[in-house]
Amino acid sequence: MSINRRDWLKTAFLGSVGLTLSPLDFLAKSTPNFSELKNDEKTIRLCFNENPFGVSPKALEVMQKNLSLSSMYDFKFADVLCEKLAEKNQLKKDNILVSAGSSFLLELITKYVSLDKGHIIIPDPSFTIFEPIAVFLGMSKSVIPLNDKKKIDLEKMKQSIRKGTKLIYICNPNNPTGDLLSRQEIENFIKSVPDNITILVDEAYIEFTNQQSLGDLVIQHKNLVVTRTFSKLYGFAGARLGYAIGHPKMIENLKKLQSWSGAEISVVTMAGAISAMDDKEFITKVLDNNQKVKDFTNSEFQKQGIRTIPSSANFVYFSLENYKGDYFKQLRQAKILGGKTYEEKGKWTRISLGTMEEMERYFSVIS
Incomplete structure (x- = not known):
């Protein structure tokens, strides 16, 4: 190529x-x-x-063909895209929330957990682009340095939980280090955390690994939200597309903070993404x-x-x-x-x- x-x-x-x-x-x-x-x-x-x-050349071809639809609101591609993402992750459509990039989903989840103020726990360094929003909305924070092996320190994050903790963020693989926590490590961590605390796992780079996504765990762990992106493997950084995987109740609550869920994504981007997954x-x-x-x-x-x-x-x-x-x-x-x-x-x-x-x-x- x-x-x-x-x-x-x-x-x-x-x-x-x-x-x-x-x-x-x-x-x-x-x-x-x-x-x-x-x-x-x-x-x-x-x-x-x-x-x-x-x-993907196949995605580009489809995107060019659908440019003429840019004058119309979408009432087709969003449903097809969500269904395809649900199938890809062996889940149901109501487990999926799409957005113009996963960064907007990190922001949306931050707003959701900030409704009643509280406390967040984040690793450092990591992709904590949402941190200023949390602080602006009145959230306190605990910033946990990586351990001496440059890994996210799950034990210290757990030790930092307090009465008002609302969110724990884990980027896996972590950006900027590229380190990968095992699925078992994170699953054990989730089980050890009170279920009233939202655990946000950012899997922007998981497709560069052979490790299974944590997406399937949202059925049994209602406090778990997993975010994924098309910006990296699929090359949609400028076209903007990401999605969240969560329990249906979590997805429903996140949608309540949106006036029109998914409306910020262009029909061209959605058409291309549907094709990209098959290339x-x-x-x-x-x-x-x-x-x-x-x-x-x-x-x-x-x-x-x-x-x-x-x-x-x-x-x-x-x-x-x-x-x-x-x-x-x-x-x-x-x-x-x-x-x-x-x-x-x-x-x-x-x-x-x-x-x-x-x-x-x-x-x-x-x-």
């Missing part, structure tokens, strides 16, 4: 006014060099864990390339004596503690967007996995 990220951004929706890429400001405000390089067409983006192979050839190619590039990246870091964390996602977490150069300056001069520093101690940062050509360019710059 020859398409790359810049070709995709330029041509995928040429002439379309029905789709626009969502602003990246909320993700990019602390990304070094972003404001300087974001509009440069020669920039290589290795900072947002995007799919470097774009969108096994593209999915296999993305997963195979991701593993090859990951192996190459880890090998190159090892050659330079750079410490890494084993990754179960499409990015690698590594330490700049022993790196002698000016890493972010070198990237800026080469028009490469990398991650930010997530942990000052050890100078831990992250790099997204691009195409093999992009990663070869990256290592030629930092070596």
Whole structure:
């Protein structure tokens, strides 16, 4: 597959006014060099864990064919999409809530648990994009550092539970580390937590692993909500689509906070997503390339004596503690967007996995 990220951004929706890429400001405000390089067409983006192979060709074809429906409200695709997602997860339609990206679902769940104020527990570092909303709505928080193995510390999270705790957030695999907690570890944790506390498990990267999703557990654990996204494996980061899996009562309550559930998703995105799930050839190619590039990246870091964390996602977490150069300056001069520093101690940062050509360019710059 020859398409790359810049070709995709330029041509995928040429002439379309029905789709626009969502602003990246909320993700990019602390990304070094972003404001300087974001509009440069020669920039290589290795900072947002995007799919470097774009969108499935079959999905793109369907999306283009359905552009003419952009003038009409959707009364078809949402139902088909929810039914397909329910089938994919071996659940029922009333276990599924779709939205324009999983970030909006994290926000929605945060608003739900904040109705009566209270307390949230979050790991750090992690994808806690919803944290400012919780604080604004009057929630207190406990921020739990990763343990010495860079894993989410479930035991310390449990110890942080108090009378007013409303939400515990777990990102698995974790972003930015890529570490994967086992299904059994999280299931045991869920069983040990009072069932009046919502447990939110963000599985944005679970499809890069061989581990079974926790989605099936929502039937017996009414306080569990699992979020998934089409932004990573399927390459819909700009098209925007995510979904939540929960007990029917949980999904019903979340919908009460929406004036029109799912209305923020374009018909073009939904049509493409339905097709994308069936493009096994593209999915296999993305997963195979991701593993090859990951192996190459880890090998190159090892050659330079750079410490890494084993990754179960499409990015690698590594330490700049022993790196002698000016890493972010070198990237800026080469028009490469990398991650930010997530942990000052050890100078831990992250790099997204691009195409093999992009990663070869990256290592030629930092070596």
